[in-house]
Amino acid sequence: MQLPKEKLLEMYQKMFKIRIFEESLAEGVTAGTLPGFVHLGVGQEAVMVGVASALRATDWISGTHREHGLMIARDADMNRMRAEIYGKVTGYCKGKGGSMHLAVFDKCAPGCNGILGPNQTINNGIALALKKKGEGNIAVVMFGDGASHRGDFHEALNLASCWKLPSLAICVNNEYGISGCVDEVCSVEDISARSIGYGIPGLTVDGNDVMAVYEAVTETAKSIREGKGPVLLELKTTRYRGHFEGDPQAYRTPEELEGLKKRDAIVRFGKELVEQGIATEKELEELRDQAQIALQEAIDFEEKSEYPPMEEIFTDLYYEEGRAI
Amino acid sequence: MREITFLEAIREALRQEMELDENVFLLGEDIGAFGGCFGVTAGLFEQFGAERVMDTPISESGIMGAALGAALMGLRPIPELMFIDFTPVCMDYLTNQAPKVRYMCGGQVEKLPLVIRTTSGGWIRAAGQHSQSLEGWFTQVPGLKVVMPGTPGDAKGLLTAAMRDNNPVLFIEHKVLYGISGPVPEEEVVIPLGKADIKREGSDITLITYGFMLQKTLAAAEELAGEGINAEVIDLRTLSPLDHDAIAASVHKTHKAVVIQEACESAGLAGLVIKSLMESSFDYLDAPIKTVAAYDTVIPFSPPLEDAMLPNEERILKAVKEIMG
Numbered sequence: 231m232q233l234p235k236e237k238l239l240e241m242y243q244k245m246f247k248i249r250i251f252e253e254s255l256a257e258g259v260t261a262g263t264l265p266g267f268v269h270l271g272v273g274q275e276a277v278m279v280g281v282a283s284a285l286r287a288t289d290w291i292s293g294t295h296r297e298h299g300l301m302i303a304r305d306a307d308m309n310r311m312r313a314e315i316y317g318k319v320t321g322y323c324k325g326k327g328g329s330m331h332l333a334v335f336d337k338c339a340p341g342c343n344g345i346l347g348p349n350q351t352i353n354n355g356i357a358l359a360l361k362k363k364g365e366g367n368i369a370v371v372m373f374g375d376g377a378s379h380r381g382d383f384h385e386a387l388n389l390a391s392c393w394k395l396p397s398l399a400i401c402v403n404n405e406y407g408i409s410g411c412v413d414e415v416c417s418v419e420d421i422s423a424r425s426i427g428y429g430i431p432g433l434t435v436d437g438n439d440v441m442a443v444y445e446a447v448t449e450t451a452k453s454i455r456e457g458k459g460p461v462l463l464e465l466k467t468t469r470y471r472g473h474f475e476g477d478p479q480a481y482r483t484p485e486e487l488e489g490l491k492k493r494d495a496i497v498r499f500g501k502e503l504v505e506q507g508i509a510t511e512k513e514l515e516e517l518r519d520q521a522q523i524a525l526q527e528a529i530d531f532e533e534k535s536e537y538p539p540m541e542e543i544f545t546d547l548y549y550e551e552g553r554a555i
Numbered sequence: 556m557r558e559i560t561f562l563e564a565i566r567e568a569l570r571q572e573m574e575l576d577e578n579v580f581l582l583g584e585d586i587g588a589f590g591g592c593f594g595v596t597a598g599l600f601e602q603f604g605a606e607r608v609m610d611t612p613i614s615e616s617g618i619m620g621a622a623l624g625a626a627l628m629g630l631r632p633i634p635e636l637m638f639i640d641f642t643p644v645c646m647d648y649l650t651n652q653a654p655k656v657r658y659m660c661g662g663q664v665e666k667l668p669l670v671i672r673t674t675s676g677g678w679i680r681a682a683g684q685h686s687q688s689l690e691g692w693f694t695q696v697p698g699l700k701v702v703m704p705g706t707p708g709d710a711k712g713l714l715t716a717a718m719r720d721n722n723p724v725l726f727i728e729h730k731v732l733y734g735i736s737g738p739v740p741e742e743e744v745v746i747p748l749g750k751a752d753i754k755r756e757g758s759d760i761t762l763i764t765y766g767f768m769l770q771k772t773l774a775a776a777e778e779l780a781g782e783g784i785n786a787e788v789i790d791l792r793t794l795s796p797l798d799h800d801a802i803a804a805s806v807h808k809t810h811k812a813v814v815i816q817e818a819c820e821s822a823g824l825a826g827l828v829i830k831s832l833m834e835s836s837f838d839y840l841d842a843p844i845k846t847v848a849a850y851d852t853v854i855p856f857s858p859p860l861e862d863a864m865l866p867n868e869e870r871i872l873k874a875v876k877e878i879m880g
Binding site: 321322323324325326327331333334335336340341343344345347348350351352353354355356357358359360362369381382385386388389392545546547548549 | 606611612614616617619620621622623624625626627628629630632647648651652657658659660661662663664665666667697698700720721722
């Protein structure tokens with residue numbers, strides 16, 4: 231592995247942080263303490279960390295309702311993330327967005343979108359602005375296999391291609407919509423094949439191999455920065471949990487679910503790090519322990535935080551002053 | 556004062572704002588060298604170039620998404636949507652996305668300067684999919700301002716105000732108004748959003764309207780004057796936020812009201828205006844409020860049918876006379 235040890239260990243720790251952060255949310259749903267719909271990306275950690283680690287901090291990136299982990303990979307504050315997901319005023323969105331709409335603008339992450347599709351066209355506008363600024367930054371958008379069936383996917387990629395925008399479209403193919411499996415609802419074997427229709431490059435990579443994701447994003451981002459136009463990158467990964475917490479996944483067999491764990495991205499990356507002599511098992515254990523401490527801090531922070539005051543019902547709806555020229 | 560058409564007033568407002576601020580740019584279908592389907596943007600492509608007057612594919616969602624993304628990044632996009640009848644194909648952006656971004660991210664995005672220009676209205680012999688008055692839908696979306704001028708002077712002043720507002724604004728231009736001339740200042744002019752205007756002072760009855768129906772209402776008011784009925788005509792101008800104080804003040808003076816809209820009876824602004832008056836002015840009313848509107852049916856192509864279906868001067872006069880006894 232070409233990267234410095236420090237960066238590799240940081241990636242490993244982020245993947246583990248995402249896993250335990252998400253699992254703690256599942257516990258919150260089961261306990262009845264966490265309100266609303268929660269969609270977890272457990273099993274997809276290599277996608278989020280591989281992508282985020284390959285980008286500049288000044289590149290923009292947005293995701294869907296399953297991408298809390300992306301914010302962790304983007305170095306967002308887990309305390310404020312957890313507070314947001316629990317509807318507390320100390321959250322990134324003052325508790326007004328919640329799990330499905332978590333946004334961290336100071337990390338160039340305009341966030342998750344509760345509707346599947348629009349973040350792909352919105353990303354074109356972000357890419358257009360970045361192109362006008364001319365600092366070589368790119369706009370990355372992540373969406374699921376399900377959202378690749380929407381018209382927005384078509385409109386977004388066609389326009390991005392026509393305008394040669396610095397945009398990277400990443401389809402996170404975890405094989406399922408809610409219950410609809412790609413076998414039944416997808417017209418192609420590899421969603422990246424749809425890139426042909428837009429005259430742009432498309433490639434499919436194992437999304438559970440964090441280094442493969444990292445390398446693919448590094449390479450495509452380089453070509454996009456050089457002004458060669460957008461790319462469609464498909465990352466094939468695994469969703470362990472249901473579409474939302476509480477979904478019993480009756481549409482999957484126990485054997486299928488068990489089989490997924492053999493592809494576990496965190497176990498795999500940890501094993502590679504040890505086998506290649508980059509880290510010892512003890513070092514990895516320390517990283518995991520630190521992550522547990524950070525999670526506990528986030529839980530304590532959220533529990534001590536208040537719900538927003540009633541005035542917040544009305545704030546942030548409009549910018550109050552017009553602009554003077 | 557110099558007189559120009561409504562269409563020229565819109566174009567002049569766009570040109571002056573683009574000259575002042577290079578962040579202002581236009582995007583839409585056929586708005587470039589072609590000059591727009593109605594000719595509004597003619598000459599702007601030649602003056603500002605393809606980077607600021609951007610032709611797009613037929614992709615209404617793609618246009619709205621790109622505009623929203625660019626606004627998030629601090630640019631000041633003005634997308635053109637050829638007909639308001641096309642809003643259903645990009646409704647997500649006008650309801651779930653642009654109006655909600657600021658609120659749902661807790662104000663992390665401070666300003667969202669986005670003016671969506673579109674056209675509405677009948678009498679162009681284009682039948683049910685290019686002639687509707689759908690403005691009422693959008694007044695149901697907090698976070699979106701809705702503006703609909705009725706004169707060339709207001710068109711320029713309100714559009715300039717909309718472009719300097721830092722919130723998403725839906726700016727609706729009636730197609731029949733494009734050819735109507737009136738006094739318009741040559742210099743920049745700003746008419747504040749959210750303020751109705753008394754277009755004709757009167758003491759006997761209040762006629763509340765907006766858009767092209769203002770012209771028909773003013774004509775009816777002149778005819779009423781000949782019959783000794785002195786009608787006050789209130790032009791709402793901004794439909795959201797609605798100027799509740801202005802309509803209440805007039806009705807407190809006249810004690811009678813008719814609401815005139817081009818939208819069909821079950822839609823539009825009349826319901827909202829009447830609700831407002833019920834809350835503010837019930838004790839002042841001498842008669843039930845009447846509505847003049849299009850009939851609840853599809854706008855027919857055949858010219859005599861369209862003319863009979865849409866509201867007209869005769870129906871305004873009839874409603875007023877029924878109230879006046």
